[in-house]
Amino acid sequence: MEKQLSQTRSTNPFRPGSGILPPLLAGRDRETAVLESRATRTREGHPQHTALLGEWAIGKTTLLMHWRRLRRAAGDAVVLSMAYPQAADEFLSSLVGAIDAENKPERAERLDLEFGLDVGIAEARIRRPSRDTEHELRAALKRLVERRGGEDRSVLVLIDDVDLLPAPGDLLLRLRACALELYAADLPVAIVVSASPGLFSGVRSAHEPLVRFFEPITVGPLQAADAARALTEPLAGTGVRFDPDVVDEIVELASGRPYYLQKLGYFTFDAATDGRVAGSQFAIGFERAFASVSQEIFVARWSAMSPIDREVVVVLARSAEPRPSGDIEAEVARRGVRPGATRQSLRRLAARGHIDRLTNGHRGRYTLRDRLFRRFLDLQHGSEA
Ligand SMILES: Nc1ncnc2c1ncn2[C@@H]1O[C@H](COP(=O)(O)OP(=O)(O)OP(=O)(O)O)[C@@H](O)[C@H]1O
Ligand SMILES: [Mg+2]
Structure with a gap:
């Protein structure tokens, strides 16, 4: 068992990081x-x-x-x-x-x-x-x-x-x-x-x-089919297989972000038992990937945010549907923030790619598509409340 584990480790094809060539360049x-x-x-x-x-x-x-x-x-x-x-x-x-x-x-x-x-x-x-x-x-x-x-x-x-x-x-x-x-x-x-x-x-x-x-x-998020290929093709010849449900779930969670795909792929690969990843192995891989992304990205992002930015992302993380700016301004105003300040914060956060601005018509609606960041905010908020 132990031997097998170290063997799978050594052949992990995924490459989480920055500026590292992926095992398969998908899409593009x-x-x-x-x-x-x-x-x-x-x-x-x-x-x-x-x-x-x-x-x-x-x-x-x-x-x-x-x-x-x-x-x-x-x-x-x-x-x-x-x-x-x-x-x-x-x-x-x-x-x-x-x-x-x-x-x-x-x-x-x-x-x-x-x-x-x-x-x-x-x-x-x-x-x-x-x-x-x-x-x-x-x-x-x-x-x-x-x-x-x-x-x-x-x-x-x-x-x-x-x-x-x-x-x-x-x-x-x-x-x-x-x-x-x-x-x-x-x-x-x-x-x-x-x-x-x-x-x-x-x-x-x-x-x-x-x-x-x-x-x-x-250059934007990868299409779902490309994201799935980025996960499955590098597995060929490794002796490890992800169940189709697991692939779908990773694709869904990553929402086209290649960095997340590599992270989730990497830790999921390491969680395989007997060359297979089903739901229970994925649960372990996911927690490790999430912890790693949190540590690398979210902790610093959160601590660099102003108090208003924090209010805004937490509010966004709570609703699944995109919301008009005015809505969000009204909700954050209940916590004592001026609407103008909220509007600026929304623009700033969208420009940095931390939240998403949907543009149909000139009145933007905002949402937080990033499922991992949402989860981080939920946990963060839970622990602060
Ligand atoms: N098309 C792709 N298919 C699969 N994986 C990819 C693809 N593009 C990038 N990756 C992987 O995603 C991660 C991030 O990629 P990269 O560092 O090129 O992004 P970047 O936009 O330059 O990010 P940064 O903000 O750090 O400059 C790397 O691990 C890389 O291997
Ligand atoms: Mg770069």
Whole structure:
């Protein structure tokens, strides 16, 4: 029994985490097709740039890594870089380092290893920012095009989490200026940045030109059928099987969030007895997955919330149906919160992806679809009441 347990552990195919390639990349065909058609346009001399927008843990980094792999296989030079909370200048200079690293053939081999973080970047980050980073960036990209690009090739620059920078609008404007110059010089370079859905509303003044330049691709929850595949296909050959009810329940609980799928899949796999997961094993797996997500995400989220945000999420967690803003304002007002403050809180929470805003008509209705977060709030509230 014990032996079997450790054996199943060692073959657990699920990969809960951030920026970790899943055992099966489910869905994302539509998004990838759009990217591919833009890549074709880029190679034809009409670069198209992209903002990949999606909520926390929805699979942005994973998709960027997938695209990197695809475009490399097609012969493009690809640079994947991650933004940090740092000044735009500093970031651009680290990007130059990453591009130069890609230029070195032996480094390029190493970069093919699918680590979340590129090896070149950590090193490049300690370089001092230069006077004219844009100039350096253009020069580095030009070198890369000349070296790796050809008739039917192009260079793809992927930048993850641009909204971690304190002024993402500034960076985007500078990237745009750089891309336009490269375009004028006939160099086929396309840029993809990833961020949360609020990226463009956060850079108001530059909103118009930027949203047209970095054309959004929105990545959302997985369809139920794709989510089910993400669970069942990786099980093939592991000797472990989840009962169909269990698969359905995980799909339902995860509501398309790939991070939840990986978490639930991982702990459920470990709870198997004799290679099988039925309801009673799943109950154990679920508790462990829930505890893990709570610890990783919910505890910090809750403690970072203002008292008003807390009132609002707790109220939302109690009703199964989406409710109009006015309704929620009235209920929270009974606890002494001004309606205006509640409205602001609703918008803020929705922008962060903590609650859902349904938009049919201009009067939004709000709900909390996330079943795991709901459960956390129920427990939280229960213990506070
Ligand atoms: N299409 C997918 N199919 C299956 N699993 C996926 C898919 N996309 C992402 N995952 C898994 O979901 C988890 C979160 O993915 P990822 O880190 O790419 O999200 P993110 O949007 O970059 O999140 P963050 O907010 O941390 O930046 C990872 O464990 C990843 O392996
Ligand atoms: Mg990410």
